[in-house]
Amino acid sequence: MTAKQGVILYGPPAAGKDTVTNALTELRSTYTQFERLKVGSGKSTGYRMGTAEQLRALEATDAVVYANSRYGNTYVIDAPGLDVAFAAGVPVVHLGQVDGIRALVNGYAADWTVVLLWCPREVTAQRSAGRGDSDTTARLSAWAATREDLDAHPNMVWDLTVDTQASSPQDAARLIDRLLAQRAGAATA
Template sequence: MTKALQRAGKYRLFSRLKVGSGKSEGYRMGTPEQLAELESAGDVIYQNSRYGNTYVIDRPGMDRAFEDGTPIVHLGQVEGIEALLTGYPAEWSVVLLWCGREVTAARSAGRGDRDVEARLNAWDATQADVEAHPGQVWDLSVDTSVVDPAEAAGLIDALLGGGWRPWSRAPMG
């Protein structure tokens, strides 16, 4: 879905700063010293740890992302969404992309992930987080097990174009 949106030319995936190891594609790899500098400057909007790494949404990175187009920010925590909405004023739209646990497992295995169980643990944590925040309002909710990436991208593009603002909550399982 992100790749389909990026093909439109005006959207860009926000590359979070990643402090740690492993996959680097889609991230700006950083060091603990860089993270400490951002923290001391008050430039960390949100950070979380998962898979033994720290992932950061930082103000300078977000500034650059807006210069390049409309950023797409992937977040799996409601706390992160709230931090971004309050910590970086912009006209944000919040989209819940969801699929069932079994679909997640199959997709992860199909990509050749070696940490499928860790990814399912993350799915469980995200589901619990979403359920713990019943007041969180999504501008759009898409069940990616029934909506293909191109169609999801079209729905999001329409939402951001201002012509369509539905609200629905996809089933959580």
């Protein structure tokens, strides 16, 4: 039996997590972005909007795999949400913290492929402004925090690293898809 496969895309804001995920879903319909539970306000696309009461209920049953706060909101990766995502196919989880990767890999049984998507700070600034973000300054602060996070975890092992300034989203998606196929083949051999 092949283990269920998932993809973790790690990187700073505007590194291409959404764009690469879209390219993956265009490549194969089995890929789907995992919608984290978001408690707060602002952008709702790509999230399951929740309440503080829902978060407390998940915490009470140890169903929170990982939670972090940024931009005045709380973002939650929850076991029930992951169960639904895996039932639908291959979830693609977006993260910006190495601790989140470790919590997910260690806290939810699956064959996780961990991908570092990276771009320089000035590219994050250009992309953020280009897509009309009203909080580019906060996103640049998050870029710096991601850089510090990487520097603080020099032994972090990546299954794949993609420079999104140099590689197209479609090329990145093909590399990720190929890596998952190889891992699935190795698991069944």
